[in-house]
Amino acid sequence: MLNLCGADWTPRFVDYFQRRDAHPAYREINEMGEAPVLEFGRERLSQSGVILDYLAAKFGRFGWRNDEERREILRWTLFDNHKFTSYIATLRFLMSLQKTGETPVTEFLRGRALNSLGIVDKHLAAQRFLIGDSLTIADVSLCGYLYWPDEFGVSWKDYPNIGRWLDTIAALPGWVHPYKLMPGHPLPEKKG
Amino acid sequence: MLNLCGADWTPRFVDYFQRRDAHPAYREINEMGEAPVLEFGRERLSQSGVILDYLAAKFGRFGWRNDEERREILRWTLFDNHKFTSYIATLRFLMSLQKTGETPVTEFLRGRALNSLGIVDKHLAAQRFLIGDSLTIADVSLCGYLYWPDEFGVSWKDYPNIGRWLDTIAALPGWVHPYKLMPGHPLPEKKG
Numbered sequence: 001m002l003n004l005c006g007a008d009w010t011p012r013f014v015d016y017f018q019r020r021d022a023h024p025a026y027r028e029i030n031e032m033g034e035a036p037v038l039e040f041g042r043e044r045l046s047q048s049g050v051i052l053d054y055l056a057a058k059f060g061r062f063g064w065r066n067d068e069e070r071r072e073i074l075r076w077t078l079f080d081n082h083k084f085t086s087y088i089a090t091l092r093f094l095m096s097l098q099k100t101g102e103t104p105v106t107e108f109l110r111g112r113a114l115n116s117l118g119i120v121d122k123h124l125a126a127q128r129f130l131i132g133d134s135l136t137i138a139d140v141s142l143c144g145y146l147y148w149p150d151e152f153g154v155s156w157k158d159y160p161n162i163g164r165w166l167d168t169i170a171a172l173p174g175w176v177h178p179y180k181l182m183p184g185h186p187l188p189e190k191k192g
Numbered sequence: 193m194l195n196l197c198g199a200d201w202t203p204r205f206v207d208y209f210q211r212r213d214a215h216p217a218y219r220e221i222n223e224m225g226e227a228p229v230l231e232f233g234r235e236r237l238s239q240s241g242v243i244l245d246y247l248a249a250k251f252g253r254f255g256w257r258n259d260e261e262r263r264e265i266l267r268w269t270l271f272d273n274h275k276f277t278s279y280i281a282t283l284r285f286l287m288s289l290q291k292t293g294e295t296p297v298t299e300f301l302r303g304r305a306l307n308s309l310g311i312v313d314k315h316l317a318a319q320r321f322l323i324g325d326s327l328t329i330a331d332v333s334l335c336g337y338l339y340w341p342d343e344f345g346v347s348w349k350d351y352p353n354i355g356r357w358l359d360t361i362a363a364l365p366g367w368v369h370p371y372k373l374m375p376g377h378p379l380p381e382k383k384g
Binding site: 031032033034045046047048049050053054057067071074075077078079081082083086103104105108119122123 | 223224225226237238239240241242245246249259263266267269270271273274275278295296297300311314315
């Protein structure tokens with residue numbers, strides 16, 4: 001989102017493997033213990049959906065024109081947090097970072113992740129972006145973890161509308177692959 | 193929320209055990225396959241956070257005064273969908289409805305649910321409601337599944353600020369225990 005808006009920004013590393021997210025000093029920054037946190041002057045925001053909402057207003061990009069559109073963006077952002085990135089990101093964490101191998105938990109998460117991918121793929125069959133013909137912060141929210149499908153064991157051949165949608169987003173001015181935005185992330189280093 | 197606002201409304205039963213949520217006819221009502229759905233005249237809304245947002249505007253109750261408050265409500269509603277009710281409701285479903293017994297999946301969900309309960313309990317130590325001194329739709333969102341703690345194996349003795357907060361909400365005019373609002377729910381019948 002920051003890159004798509006042409007923002008001037010710097011990433012800061014949070015070490016989940018050292019459980020820095022549970023450290024009292026980090027809980028002072030975010031009581032929920034999560035990343036990302038956006039710092040801008042005196043403002044400090046957490047929850048990616050809140051950060052996207054704030055940036056949409058700040059840059060006047062990818063937001064809504066009325067309350068109906070705002071709620072449609074909210075509908076997909078809540079689905080993302082509840083059923084989509086929530087399961088996909090956790091499945092990826094266990095598979096590719098913790099490397100637990102196949103367990104009842106990965107099986108449980110995969111069942112839910114694939115169901116949610118099917119819902120989004122079906123929705124995108126009829127339209128270019130999640131809400132009509134233009135990118136909104138809902139698209140930015142849902143696409144975040146999808147540029148490394150091998151890390152949670154999915155191929156876009158099985159979800160062709162999602163694959164096409166991701167290509168459309170990746171072709172937008174300013175887009176950069178997420179790993180390039182996260183120096184210090186363990187996976188690209190291991191791959192390299 | 194509907195009761196707290198004094199709305200005139202009627203519940204409609206969705207049979208999750210018969211997987212009515214996955215039926216094509218239900219997917220016509222909600223492509224995400226979830227309950228609740230709010231129908232009002234020609235409007236049809238899904239995602240509880242969207243429904244709460246809509247009702248706050250409709251009734252002029254429990255909403256926000258400015259964008260900062262709106263984002264603070266959004267922050268807790270997203271946390272609820274991602275890490276709080278999401279894990280608590282799923283844990284309860286497995287424990288009390290599917291009756292799977294203890295499994296690696298219930299253990300996984302319980303770890304995450306208890307962590308999130310600790311975050312909310314700590315937050316509520318300093319204030320009456322999630323956002324300051326007045327009830328907002330964020331409180332309504334998070335409290336939904338908490339009036340049956342035995343069904344996911346928690347006691348409010350371990351989270352006293354949550355217990356106090358739930359009592360405060362239950363004392364508000366119009367509040368009714370969730371089971372009384374859901375005729376046909378399997379659990380109270382089994383208990384009776």
